[in-house]
Amino acid sequence: MSEFRPARPYADPYLAGIGLGLVLLAAFVIMGRGLGASGAFASSASGLAAAAAPARAAANPFFARYLGGDGPWREWLLFEIAGVIIGGFLSALAAGRFRLAVERGPRIGRGARLGYAFAGGAVMGIGAVLARGCTSGLALTGGALLSVGSWLFMIAAFAGGYLFAPLVKKAWR
Amino acid sequence: MNAIAPFLELSDLGPGTALVAAVVIGIAFGWALERAGLGSAPKLAGQFYLADLTVFKVMFSAIVTAMLGAYWLARFGVLDLAHVYVPDTYLLPQLAGGLLFGVGFVVAGLCPGTSCVAAATGRADGLLVMLGMFAGVLGTGIAFGSIAGFYESTSRGSMTLPQLLHVPYGVVVGAVVAMALIAFWWIRRFEPSFDAMHAADRARSSNATEPTNRTPSPPRFSAGEKVPKADEGALERTAREQIAASASSFGARPPSSGFATFSPRQKRGGRRRSIGVRRRKLLAWPALLLGALAAFAGSPFRANHATVDVERLAAAVAHEEDHVTAIELAEWIRGRKPALRVVDLRTAAEFETYHVPRSERIALESLASTPFRSTDTIVLISGGGTHASQAWVLLQALGHRQVFFLRGGLQEWIDDVMNPTILASAPPRAMAEFKRVGEISRYFGGVPRIVDKLEPRPADTNESVDRSESSTSDAAAAIRRRGC
Numbered sequence: 001m002s003e004f005r006p007a008r009p010y011a012d013p014y015l016a017g018i019g020l021g022l023v024l025l026a027a028f029v030i031m032g033r034g035l036g037a038s039g040a041f042a043s044s045a046s047g048l049a050a051a052a053a054p055a056r057a058a059a060n061p062f063f064a065r066y067l068g069g070d071g072p073w074r075e076w077l078l079f080e081i082a083g084v085i086i087g088g089f090l091s092a093l094a095a096g097r098f099r100l101a102v103e104r105g106p107r108i109g110r111g112a113r114l115g116y117a118f119a120g121g122a123v124m125g126i127g128a129v130l131a132r133g134c135t136s137g138l139a140l141t142g143g144a145l146l147s148v149g150s151w152l153f154m155i156a157a158f159a160g161g162y163l164f165a166p167l168v169k170k171a172w173r
Numbered sequence: 174m175n176a177i178a179p180f181l182e183l184s185d186l187g188p189g190t191a192l193v194a195a196v197v198i199g200i201a202f203g204w205a206l207e208r209a210g211l212g213s214a215p216k217l218a219g220q221f222y223l224a225d226l227t228v229f230k231v232m233f234s235a236i237v238t239a240m241l242g243a244y245w246l247a248r249f250g251v252l253d254l255a256h257v258y259v260p261d262t263y264l265l266p267q268l269a270g271g272l273l274f275g276v277g278f279v280v281a282g283l284c285p286g287t288s289c290v291a292a293a294t295g296r297a298d299g300l301l302v303m304l305g306m307f308a309g310v311l312g313t314g315i316a317f318g319s320i321a322g323f324y325e326s327t328s329r330g331s332m333t334l335p336q337l338l339h340v341p342y343g344v345v346v347g348a349v350v351a352m353a354l355i356a357f358w359w360i361r362r363f364e365p366s367f368d369a370m371h372a373a374d375r376a377r378s379s380n381a382t383e384p385t386n387r388t389p390s391p392p393r394f395s396a397g398e399k400v401p402k403a404d405e406g407a408l409e410r411t412a413r414e415q416i417a418a419s420a421s422s423f424g425a426r427p428p429s430s431g432f433a434t435f436s437p438r439q440k441r442g443g444r445r446r447s448i449g450v451r452r453r454k455l456l457a458w459p460a461l462l463l464g465a466l467a468a469f470a471g472s473p474f475r476a477n478h479a480t481v482d483v484e485r486l487a488a489a490v491a492h493e494e495d496h497v498t499a500i501e502l503a504e505w506i507r508g509r510k511p512a513l514r515v516v517d518l519r520t521a522a523e524f525e526t527y528h529v530p531r532s533e534r535i536a537l538e539s540l541a542s543t544p545f546r547s548t549d550t551i552v553l554i555s556g557g558g559t560h561a562s563q564a565w566v567l568l569q570a571l572g573h574r575q576v577f578f579l580r581g582g583l584q585e586w587i588d589d590v591m592n593p594t595i596l597a598s599a600p601p602r603a604m605a606e607f608k609r610v611g612e613i614s615r616y617f618g619g620v621p622r623i624v625d626k627l628e629p630r631p632a633d634t635n636e637s638v639d640r641s642e643s644s645t646s647d648a649a650a651a652i653r654r655r656g657c
Contacts, residue, residue, distance in 0.1 A: 010227075011210075012447055013209055013230035013231050013234070014230055014231075015448060016209030016210075017235045018235070018456065019208065020202070020206070020209070020231060020234075020238075021236065023198060023201045024235060024238075025246075028239065028242075029180065029252055030181060031179060031181050031195075032178075033258045034239075037285035038285045038310070041303075045307060045311040046314065049314060060315070060317055060318075061317060062313075062317040074188075074192070076191060079192045080196070082199060083201075083202065084289045084290060085290075086199070086200050087203025088206060089293040090200070091208055092293070095207075099294070099296075102296065103214045103282075105215060114298060116281065117283070117301035119280060120281025120283075121301065121302040121305020121307075122309035123309060124281060124284065124285065124306055125305065125306045125308065125309015125311075126270075126273055127269075127270045128285065128310065129317075130266045130267075130270030130273065131269075131270025132266070133260055134284060135232075135278075135284040135287075136202075136284075143232075143240075144240040144243060145333065146346075146349070147261075147262060147334075148329060148336075148337050149260055149261060149329070150260050151334065154271070156271025156275065160273065160275025161221045162279075165222060169222070172218040172221075
C-alpha cells in the first residue's frame with residue numbers, strides 16, 4: 001500500500017475562500033445572521049443538561065439562554081451544523097477524499113493524537129464559551145460585519161495559537 | 174427602494190423555513206470547508222508553523238467577500254444591514270477566550286466547524302475534537318457561576334470598528350480589503366521561503382534520525398498503511414533548490430516568476446490545485462476596486478433622509494409615551510427586560526466617570542448608523558435630557574418605535590435612583606413608595622436617605638430640562654468616588 005494521496009487536489013484556497021464568503025453573504029441575506037458552530041455545541045450541551053437535571057439547568061444562566069424559545073433542539077445552529085456534516089461528507093465523497101483514518105503529524109502516535117484532539121477540543125470549548133463564539137460565528141461572521149469583539153477574538157486566537165505552537169510541535173511537525 | 178433582505182426578518186416566512194434554510198446553508202458551508210482542505214487537521218495546524226497558510230487565505234478571502242457583498246447590497250438598498258445581527262463585544266472575555274481558543278486550536282488541529290467536517294469525512298480525530306468541544310462547553314456551563322461576573326464584564330454592545338474609530342463604514346471596508354490584499358501579496362512573496370525552510374528542516378532531521386529509519390514525512394494517515402521511506406537525497410536536493418529559489422525571491426523577483434512556479438507543493442506532486450498568479454490577480458482587482466469605491470460611497474445604512482409623521486410624534490409626546498423616569502428605567506434594568514438597549518449619548522470622558530449599569534455609549538453622530546433591531550427597546554440618556562429627546566426624534570424618524578428618553582437625563586438617575594431622599598415627615602403612602610424605591614436604589618449601589626430637611630438640588634426647576642453639564646458631572650464623579 002502506498003502513502004495515501006487525496007484522489008483529487010484541494011481547491012485553490014482563494015477560490016474556496018470566495019465560495020465560503022458567498023455562503024456567509026447568503027446567510028446574511030436570507031437569515032439576517034451569519035454562520036456558526038460553537039453555538040450548536042452550547043445548545044446541545046444545554047439540552048443534555050436540561051434532560052439530566054431540569055431544575056438546575058433552568059437556574060443556570062448559561063444553559064437557560066438556550067432553553068427558552070423553541071428549546072435547545074430546535075436551535076438554528078444545530079440544523080446548520082447538521083448541514084455542515086452532510087455537506088462535508090458529500091464533498092469528500094465526490095472528490096474521493098472520504099477515508100476512515102486518524103490524521104496526525106509524522107512524530108505522534110495514534111492514541112496520543114486522539115488524546116490531543118479531545119484535550120484541544122475541551123480547551124476550545126472553554127474559550128468559545130468565554131468569547132461567545134468561535135472561528136465561524138465570531139471571527140468569520142463578525143469579521144465581515146466589522147464587529148470590534150470579533151476582530152479582537154481573531155487576533156487573540158491567532159496569538160494564542162502561535163504562542164503555544166512550539167510547545168506542541170511534536171504533534172504536527 | 175425598500176430593502177427586501179434579510180428575507181426572514183422582512184417577510185412572513187415561518188420558523189420551518191428558517192430550519193430548512195439552516196440545513197441548506199450548512200451544506201454549502203461544509204462543502205466549501207471540505208473543498209478548501211479544512212477538514213484535515215495537519216493542514217490547519219500547519220498555519221501555526223507557517224507551513225501551510227490555507228486557513229489564513231480562506232478565512233480572509235471569505236471575510237473580504239462577505240464584507241464587500243454586505244456593504245454593496247446594503248448600499249444599493251437590497252439588504253438592510255440594521256437587521257443583520259452583529260456579534261456583541263465583551264472586550265476582556267473575548268480577549269481571554271480568544272487566547273484559550275487559539276491554544277485549543279493548535280492542540281486539536283481543528284476548530285469547532287472544521288472538526289465537524291473532519292468527522293464527516295471519516296477522520297476519527299475530528300470526532301474526538303467534537304467530543305472534547307462538547308465536554309468543554311458542558312463543563313464551563315456547569316461551572317458558569319464562578320465566571321459569570323467576568324463573562325458579563327467590559328460590555329460594549331454591538332460595537333463596530335467604524336464606531337470605535339469614528340471613521341465612516343465604507344472607509345473601514347476599504348482598509349480591510351487593502352490589508353487583506355497586502356497580506357496575500359506578502360504571502361505570495363514569502364511563502365516559498367517558508368516552505369524551503371521547512372523542507373530544509375525535514376531534510377536535516379531525517380539525517381539525524383537515519384539509524385532508526387524513522388523518516389519524518391509529510392502529514393500521514395494511519396489507516397494501516399505503511400509510510401514509505403522517502404528518498405533523502407532527493408528531499409535534500411529539493412530543499413536546496415527551494416532555498417536557492419526563495420533567496421532570489423527575496424531580492425529581485427526573477428522574470429516571469431509566478432507564485433505557481435515557486436510553489437513547492439506543485440513540485441511535490443500537485444497536492445493542491447492552484448489557479449496561478451494571473452487568475453488570482455483577476456480576483457484581486459475587483460476586490461480592490463470595490464473596496465476603494467466603498468471608501469467614498471458613504472454609509473451602507475438606510476434612511477439618512479427620513480420623513481416624520483409629525484402628528485404621530487406630537488401625540489406620543491402629548492401622551493407622555495416618549496420618555497421613562499429614572500425609577501422605571503432602573504426597574505427595567507433590574508428586571509433584565511429583554512432586548513433593552515440603554516444608550517448613553519454623553520462624551521467618552523463623562524461615560525468613563527459614571528454611567529448607568531448595562532448602558533453603552535453611542536455618539537449622537539453615529540446614532541443613525543448604529544444597527545438596532547426592530548425588537549429592541551431603546552432608552553436614550555444624556556446629561557440633562559435635551560440631547561436624548563432630540564435623539565428620540567431622530568430614531569423615531571428612522572422608523573424605530575420602541576424608543577424612550579430618560580426624563581431629566583442622568584441627573585434624574587443620580588437624584589432618584591442613586592440618592593433618593595425623603596422627608597422624615599412624609600405621609601405613610603409616600604414612605605411606602607420610598608421603601609420600594611430604596612430597595613431598587615440599593616440594588617444599584619445607591620444610598621437612600623431619610624432627612625429632616627430637603628437640601629435644594631442644583632437647578633431643580635421644571636422648565637430647565639437641560640441642567641448645567643458641570644453639576645451633572647460633579648454629581649457623577651461623586652458617585653464614582655463612592656466606588657460603583
